[in-house]
Amino acid sequence: GEGWDPGAVHGYPGELSAMLIPAQALQAKIGELARAVAADHTLESPPLLICVLKGAVIFVTDFARAMPIPSELEFMAVTSYGSATSSSGVVRILKDLDRDITGRRVVIVEDIIDSGLTLSWLVKNLATRGPAAIDVVALLRKPEAVKVDVDVRYVGFDIPTEFVVGYGLDYAERYRDLPFVGLLGEHMYR
Numbered sequence: 001g002e003g004w005d006p007g008a009v010h011g012y013p014g015e016l017s018a019m020l021i022p023a024q025a026l027q028a029k030i031g032e033l034a035r036a037v038a039a040d041h042t043l044e045s046p047p048l049l050i051c052v053l054k055g056a057v058i059f060v061t062d063f064a065r066a067m068p069i070p071s072e073l074e075f076m077a078v079t080s081y082g083s084a085t086s087s088s089g090v091v092r093i094l095k096d097l098d099r100d101i102t103g104r105r106v107v108i109v110e111d112i113i114d115s116g117l118t119l120s121w122l123v124k125n126l127a128t129r130g131p132a133a134i135d136v137v138a139l140l141r142k143p144e145a146v147k148v149d150v151d152v153r154y155v156g157f158d159i160p161t162e163f164v165v166g167y168g169l170d171y172a173e174r175y176r177d178l179p180f181v182g183l184l185g186e187h188m189y190r
């Protein structure tokens with residue numbers, strides 16, 4: 001209630017306005033997502049997880065460890081021109097995959113889908129490389145995402161249109177280290 005400060009014990013006193021998804025709820029949902037993705041794959045064709053840096057890095061480590069089947073892990077970093085809190089859909093690759101994905105079943109692991117523009121670009125880009133399948137798992141999804149035609153097969157939580165931080169998500173590179181997802185206090189960015 002009033003007076004409880006979820007960021008305080010992690011060194012961010014007075015910066016968050018609310019807890020949105022507690023650590024325990026995140027872990028429970030990640031277990032469900034991991035089992036759902038695993039059920040759609042076989043041991044003969046293990047998924048190649050493509051973690052989209054940096055936001056999904058915390059999620060992918062818990063996700064991979066919760067999966068009851070093996071997976072392989074690759075990283076890609078993209079940047080979407082725009083402000084600190086919204087994207088434009090004009091995307092540039094900062095770090096590409098280290099490997100060829102031809103014939104592989106890839107699973108793009110995303111932290112959050114907001115406008116969906118970044119993801120839409122990424123799916124098209126990866127599709128040109130000849131993978132056997134492309135699926136998407138996103139921990140969080142905002143309502144705006146319905147406007148973009150990307151099939152996100154696995155979604156953790158649908159959240160309101162508010163700026164969230166924690167569990168990989170940052171504002172100016174801060175808060176990624178929080179074990180939960182919270183709302184950033186408006187006084188921190190307005």
Ligand code: XMP
Nearest residue numbers: 087113114115116117118162163164169170
């Ligand atoms: P689009 O709009 O392309 O944007 O789906 C996805 C990327 O935008 C960032 N994003 C956020 N980051 N809290 C954040 O820390 C948020 O509430 C938020 N909404 C969007 C994020 O980098 C994501 O990959």
Ligand code: MG
Nearest residue numbers: 055169170171
């Ligand atoms: Mg960011």
